[in-house]
Amino acid sequence: MTLDTLNKKFSSIDEAFCLEAILAATSKELYVIETSAFRFITASASALANLSRTRAELQTLTVAEIFHGVSHTVLRGYLAKFDDESYVAEPLRMNQLDAFSSDLKMVFIKQGQHEAIIATRSEQTELDESESRFQAIVANIPSMVFQCRLNPHNEIQFNYVSENCRALLGIKAEDLLENPGKLLDQILPEDRASFLQSMQTSANQLVVWNWEGSLWIEKWQDIKLVNLRATARINTYGVVQWGGVITNITQSRNEKREIEESHRRLAELSSHLSLIKEQERLRIAREVHDDLGGNLTAIKIGLASLTSKLDKNQQVLLDKAQQLEQLVDNTFEAAHRITRDLRPDVLELGIVAALEWQTEEFERQIGIPCEFITNNENIELTTDEAIALFRICQEATSNIAKYAKANHVQVQLMSDTDSVTMRIVDDGIGISPADKLKSNAFGLRGMAERVSAIGGSFSIKQGQHGGTEILVQLTI
Structure with a gap:
């Protein structure tokens, strides 16, 4: 393609489109200002994000309303120095203003009848503000924020550690930066292998580094349970680098254990x-x-x-x-x-006979057809397991009689080499999720507690063809 062809092609591109493309692509704060009333024409995406304003909102404002201290008088004096020739003027630096407007750089551009002021802020100013925002966020995170990499010896080297290092590890951030091995020293011996293994896996596969383990905090003579979670990437030098947080989960884990212990005791009591x-x-x-x-x-x-x-x-x-x-x-x-x-005497004959008798009694007393199916006539269970299944069947059929409006009920008792499954299905109106959560649903709660007490699993849900399905599974 010749130079003339290129010139013709690009001359046909709309200038407004080019401006919008440049503003969208740049990461700098860039403002375009008209020179009559010094109002904003447009701005880059990063500028709008920093001001927390839309382009339409920005266009209603003047320069003085955004850049405090940059008066219209100053700008008019700046523009008065230039003649009518087409040029790009030397930049005007606005110093000794407020923190937002300081180190502001303005350039006057004129081409024919068109003129505008382009305002930018120095990269150092933007960097300082970005750092300030980052530190403000980090200061309010209860975890220790860090960035680290692997050195040539395949050891951790910290690039950054937040001040919460002292609260979490009992050591200053600068001490950890100077001696990264202090973190590994604090990890309990039984957890070090998993720490190093999870780090190596993350480095090799560039996946999230997620590790939980215990630290011995010498300063407080205490053990803390922590969670480390960091994102891995390859930096510009081709080295694996992580950015993430280390969080103290001791209290939440203790609370979880207390809740689990409370549930265990309640199950034992039940x-x-x-x-x-x-x-x-x-x-x-x-x-x-x-x-x-x-x-x-x-x-x-x-x-x-x-x-x-x-x-x-x-x-x-x-x-x-x-x-x-x-x-x-x-x-x-x-x-x-x-x-x-x-205490039905039929229980002495085994769970199969007991459930068959119960289904027959239900059909005789209630008048709803009730079918019993099993794949094994000689299923052997402990007394507690047999009683639990029988009582659950009694409670389930009683609920069907009271609430289900069913026309047919089926009770299945199936066994394989290591488990027994009882399924009770009806074709009634079903049970809603709200009914299962009612505070007076003692029958359902009692069934679940009976199964939990013998180490089984219990579920109640909508049947495949409507109605309700109760499923009990025991490991034998």
């Missing part, structure tokens, strides 16, 4: 209460069976003996005796039902 409840149910069931059952048997025998001694013409007494016998029989049935609810 398990203990469930055990006590089952033991008490068993005791009451035995007393009802042995004491009440024995007494009812004695009453029935006594009534039969008295009835046999009555004359046939004592019809009133015979009718009364028959009524009493019927009452005893009804009481027998009630005692058996209570005993069965407290």
Whole structure:
């Protein structure tokens, strides 16, 4: 392509477009000012960002309103020195102004009938302000901010360490800059290998350096748990360099451990209460069976003996005796039902038989078809595990009867080499997330606590085809 062709091509490009492209590309603060009322025409993106203003907002302002101390009188005196020829004037430096306007550099540009003032600020001023903003941010970060690199000996060399170094490590920032090995010295021996390994992995793969470990702080005779997180990159010298933070997570980790310990104790208490409840149910069931059952048997025998001694013409007494016998029989049935609810004898036959019996009872009493499916008729569980699954099935079917409006229920009990899974599915109206979080959802909470007490997992969710699905998984 010839020079003439290039000139023709670029002469067709809109000058306004070129100006906008330059302003968008530059990282400097650059302002274009008209010379009649000294208002802003436009500015670079970095200038607008520094002022926290839009271009439209800037265009309503004059130079004096932004650069305090740069008066219109000064600018008019500056412009009056130039004649009508086309030129780029020598720069006007505005010193002894406020911190924002100091070291301001202005250049007057004129071409034909067009003239404007270009205002910029020195790179050192911009650098100082950038450093000031950085330090203000760092000062309010509770972590220790750092920048480091690997030296030729593959050792850490710090380029920058924030003042929070003293609060975190108990040493001054300048001491760590001078002797970077102090950080490694503070790491507990059992954590040093993971520290070095995570650093090397980050350096080799240029991934985030993320490490947690414990430090021994000699100054306070204390151990701190910290998290180091830094971004790796290759600097201009081809050396791996990181920028990141080291955060003291001792308190949050201790709080987490306390919460976990509290949950563990609550789970143990829940398990203990469930055990006590089952033991008490068993005791009451035995007393009802042995004491009440024995007494009812004695009453029935006594009534039969008295009835046999009555004359046939004592019809009133015979009718009364028959009524009493019927009452005893009804009481027998009630005692058996209570005993069965407290401790079903069918549990002695195993969990498969117990769940099959429960589904049949549900269908008989409620009238909703209930299907039981298993892939193993001889699933063996501990007493606690069997009781937990049985009680969960009881609670789930009871909830289905009360709330689900279901037309069909299916209970599955499946086993493989190392686990047992119970799934209870209905085709009812389902359960909303809000219902699961209700404070009075004791049944759901009780099911979850029973499973947690025996080391299993519990979930309740929307079924694949509507309704609700309860899933219990145990490791055996």
